Amino acid sequence: MIFAIIGILLGVVLGFLVPITYPPGFSLYISVAILAALDSVFGAFRASLEEKFDIEIFVSGFFGNTILAVALAYIGDKLGVPLYYAAIFAFGGRLFQNLAVIRRIAIHRLRIARGVSKTIAKNKAKN
Amino acid sequence: MKNSRDKMIVGITVFFVSFMLIINIRNTEMDYDFIRLETVEAFNVEISDTKEEIEALEDYIEQKKYQIEEYQEALRDGTLEEVLASEVRKQKVNSHLTDLKGPGITVTLEDSDRELDEGEDPNNLIIHDLDVLNILNDLRRAGAEALAINGQRVTSQTQIKCQGATITVNDVTYGQPFVIEAIGDPDTLNAAINAPTSYAYILREYYELPVGSEIGDEILIKAFDREPALNYIEIQEGD
Numbered sequence: 001m002i003f004a005i006i007g008i009l010l011g012v013v014l015g016f017l018v019p020i021t022y023p024p025g026f027s028l029y030i031s032v033a034i035l036a037a038l039d040s041v042f043g044a045f046r047a048s049l050e051e052k053f054d055i056e057i058f059v060s061g062f063f064g065n066t067i068l069a070v071a072l073a074y075i076g077d078k079l080g081v082p083l084y085y086a087a088i089f090a091f092g093g094r095l096f097q098n099l100a101v102i103r104r105i106a107i108h109r110l111r112i113a114r115g116v117s118k119t120i121a122k123n124k125a126k127n
Numbered sequence: 128m129k130n131s132r133d134k135m136i137v138g139i140t141v142f143f144v145s146f147m148l149i150i151n152i153r154n155t156e157m158d159y160d161f162i163r164l165e166t167v168e169a170f171n172v173e174i175s176d177t178k179e180e181i182e183a184l185e186d187y188i189e190q191k192k193y194q195i196e197e198y199q200e201a202l203r204d205g206t207l208e209e210v211l212a213s214e215v216r217k218q219k220v221n222s223h224l225t226d227l228k229g230p231g232i233t234v235t236l237e238d239s240d241r242e243l244d245e246g247e248d249p250n251n252l253i254i255h256d257l258d259v260l261n262i263l264n265d266l267r268r269a270g271a272e273a274l275a276i277n278g279q280r281v282t283s284q285t286q287i288k289c290q291g292a293t294i295t296v297n298d299v300t301y302g303q304p305f306v307i308e309a310i311g312d313p314d315t316l317n318a319a320i321n322a323p324t325s326y327a328y329i330l331r332e333y334y335e336l337p338v339g340s341e342i343g344d345e346i347l348i349k350a351f352d353r354e355p356a357l358n359y360i361e362i363q364e365g366d
Contacts, residue, residue, distance in 0.1 A: 003137060004134075004137055004138055004141045006138055007138035007140075007141035007145065008141055010142050010146075011141070011142040011145030011146035011147075011148075011149065012145050012146075012149050014146055015145065015146045015150050016149055016153070018150070020154075021154055022154060027151070027154065027155055030147060030150075030151050030154075031151060033147065034144065034147050034151060037140070037144040037147070038144060038148075040140070044137060053133075055132075055133040055136055058137070058140075059136060062140050
């Protein structure tokens with residue numbers, strides 16, 4: 001968790017500092033790539049909450065999904081069909097799904113924590 | 128996440144995602160104007176032109192500074208009159224108001240006395256004002272510093288106009304032959320008259336008009352002997 005937060009902060013800071021520009025034509029590809037990567041990160045977060053996290057699955061998904069999404073967008077561009085919609089719907093939909101699961105788990109844990117603190121309080125009161 | 132290596136990998140990937148995200152936001156926020164390569168080139172040319180102009184102006188400033196220094200020195204030494212006199216001389220030369228001499232060339236143009244070909248335009252045998260003008264222009268291009276036609280100094284106000292078989296120069300009418308005198312580098316002036324691309328060459332070779340040229344070591348050109356008529360122009364003060 002600490003590593004992830006450090007990574008986010010470092011990325012944001014460096015992103016503002018490093019003067020990288022690219023042709024506006026690449027904007028779509030990079031946007032789709034970011035969406036795919038974000039989906040992988042949220043998936044990883046969910047998996048770690050469910051204690052099913054596997055680094056190999058995460059890394060392969062991270063790169064595989066990103067590359068596939070960009071390739072799809074590129075092919076779509078060449079064919080004149082907006083194939084990147086597929087990536088947006090798939091990853092966007094899954095993003096919300098993952099977020100929903102994360103929310104549920106978080107609330108569940110919160111309730112347990114509250115319950116535990118209540119029982120502790122009750123026990124204290126009894127004693 | 129079992130070990131620190133996994134955590135590192137996650138950290139790195141998350142770093143990549145956030146980095147890309149910020150870069151993308153910054154890039155899409157920027158305003159892009161689509162400029163054609165020609166526009167870039169035009170701007171470059173404009174910049175270099177302006178730079179050249181600045182350089183020329185700096186040279187001009189330097190020149191004027193030098194002039195001021197000269198005047199100040201003359202003031203100190205008490206030779207201001209001399210400096211001003213030489214200035215006046217220079218201006219007189221520029222305004223065609225002094226007699227001049229120097230190496231140069233004399234060009235003589237005459238009407239032809241050959242027989243007309245059948246159906247040929249008789250104008251082909253006559254020297255016209257345009258012929259004189261074209262030869263004058265050739266001489267000027269060859270670096271002629273002073274010019275005269277039949278002793279009439281060619282100034283910026285000189286007219287050269289056909290009046291039948293005669294040509295009027297500086298309001299004085301002359302018949303043929305027309306003698307053009309020019310001071311300048313004799314070799315280049317000679318080339319301007321005799322080179323195969325020159326106008327005089329065409330006159331001589333194709334129209335068979337007698338065009339003579341003679342290099343002189345000391346050609347005399349008289350001053351413009353009247354006051355130039357300046358009724359409309361005024362001096363513009365300042366810039």
